[in-house]
Amino acid sequence: xxxxIPLVDxxxxxRQVADEVAAGWADILARTAFVGGPAVAAFEAEYAQxxxxxxxxGVGNGTDAIEFALRALDIGAGDEVIVQANTxxxxxxxxxxxxxxxxxxxxxxxxxxxxxxxxxxxxxPRTRAILPVHLYGQAAxxxxxxxxxxxxxxxVEDAAQSQGARRKDAAAGALGRIAATSFYPGKNLxxxxxxxxxxxxxxxxxxxxxxxxxxxxxxxYEHTVLGFNSRLDALQAVVLSAKLKRLDxxxxxxxxxxxxxxxxxxxxxxxxxxxxxxGNEPVWHLYVVRVAERDRVLAQLQADGIGASIHYPTPxxxxxxFADLGHKAGDFPITERxxxxxxxxxxxxxxxxxxxxxVVESLVAAVQG
Ligand SMILES: *Cc1c(COP(=O)(O)O)cnc(C)c1O
Numbered sequence: 506x507x508x509x510i511p512l513v514d515x516x517x518x519x520r521q522v523a524d525e526v527a528a529g530w531a532d533i534l535a536r537t538a539f540v541g542g543p544a545v546a547a548f549e550a551e552y553a554q555x556x557x558x559x560x561x562x563g564v565g566n567g568t569d570a571i572e573f574a575l576r577a578l579d580i581g582a583g584d585e586v587i588v589q590a591n592t593x594x595x596x597x598x599x600x601x602x603x604x605x606x607x608x609x610x611x612x613x614x615x616x617x618x619x620x621x622x623x624x625x626x627x628x629x630p631r632t633r634a635i636l637p638v639h640l641y642g643q644a645a646x647x648x649x650x651x652x653x654x655x656x657x658x659x660x661v662e663d664a665a666q667s668q669g670a671r672r673k674d675a676a677a678g679a680l681g682r683i684a685a686t687s688f689y690p691g692k693n694l695x696x697x698x699x700x701x702x703x704x705x706x707x708x709x710x711x712x713x714x715x716x717x718x719x720x721x722x723x724x725x726y727e728h729t730v731l732g733f734n735s736r737l738d739a740l741q742a743v744v745l746s747a748k749l750k751r752l753d754x755x756x757x758x759x760x761x762x763x764x765x766x767x768x769x770x771x772x773x774x775x776x777x778x779x780x781x782x783x784g785n786e787p788v789w790h791l792y793v794v795r796v797a798e799r800d801r802v803l804a805q806l807q808a809d810g811i812g813a814s815i816h817y818p819t820p821x822x823x824x825x826x827f828a829d830l831g832h833k834a835g836d837f838p839i840t841e842r843x844x845x846x847x848x849x850x851x852x853x854x855x856x857x858x859x860x861x862x863x864v865v866e867s868l869v870a871a872v873q874g
Pocket of ligand 1: 567568569595596687
């Protein structure tokens with residue numbers, strides 16, 4: 506019997522940082538500084554430096570990070586924010602929660618990134634920001650977006666899936682006015698619970714996000730604006746600092762694994778491998794192939810013990826959550842078509858060549874049906 510192959514293997518990753526996390530946590534427990542404090546400040550400085558921006562503000566999760574980035578830009582009721590229909594629901598939730606109206610657009614077929622021409626068509630006098638999602642670990646084509654837009658429209662990056670990814674020598678998360686990321690456990694840089702961060706070079710925006718995450722409070726019991734409670738815990742900061750030191754190594758291993766899948770799938774008929782846009786150095790948060798008869802193929806992979814999955818099974822415009830945007834099937838044809846074809850194959854830094862061969866064998870057998 507061969508072993509099951511998970512989509513991601515968080516246990517394998519934990520074993521590499523277990524001692525460092527245990528020591529850091531013992532220190533926090535001894536000092537009982539659980540929220541904020543030196544461990545959080547240290548991680549924020551390390552991550553800002555890693556991405557190449559002035560400020561990283563740790564927050565409670567990635568969805569709040571997007572919401573705070575928008576609120577810091579004073580985006581809310583009556584404003585429109587353009588985002589792609591093929592993303593995790595949180596990208597769009599955060600826009601709605603900030604009080605703004607999400608304006609959905611389609612993606613391009615080969616990369617599944619936001620279609621920059623469709624963005625230009627969707628701009629209205631109310632448009633305040635574009636929220637490109639660096640989906641599956643590769644950066645959106647930001648300079649193409651910027652070229653088509655007036656400067657008054659801010660680019661707010663959803664960098665939840667792109668930690669360490671680069672585009673033309675800049676890091677994803679440093680490409681727009683402000684960026685949001687998530688340190689959910691399954692992300693490339695994951696905490697042991699919920700966590701997120703906002704990234705920017707703009708000191709004024711950073712100050713606003715710091716207020717928003719902490720009850721609108723510049724000093725204890727002083728509340729200058731209406732805020733939230735969404736801070737990064739010290740225990741999570743310890744995990745993130747330990748993992749950040751290893752992130753480049755893990756991302757390199759993911760790239761090698763992606764190259765191996767590419768090679769194994771090169772001559773396989775009926776499987777479309779992922780496409781990387783020119784200028785991008787992705788971090789393969791997900792390795793997403795496209796096949797016909799996807800549901801049957803996926804069921805066969807899963808029956809073979811392979812943790813393949815779909816990201817995401819329902820495009821945002823067809824969810825109940827966004828029914829009030831008034832869309833219907835057919836509104837975003839590329840998104841809808843690829844949604845019916847995509848499969849995310851297991852990919853994590855520690856995946857072995859033998860495991861990948863087994864995934865591909867199962868996939869080939871399923872596709873040949
Ligand atoms: C994970 C994710 C988020 C939200 O992050 P949470 O920390 O789960 O709130 C937002 N956008 C994308 C694209 C994500 O993958």
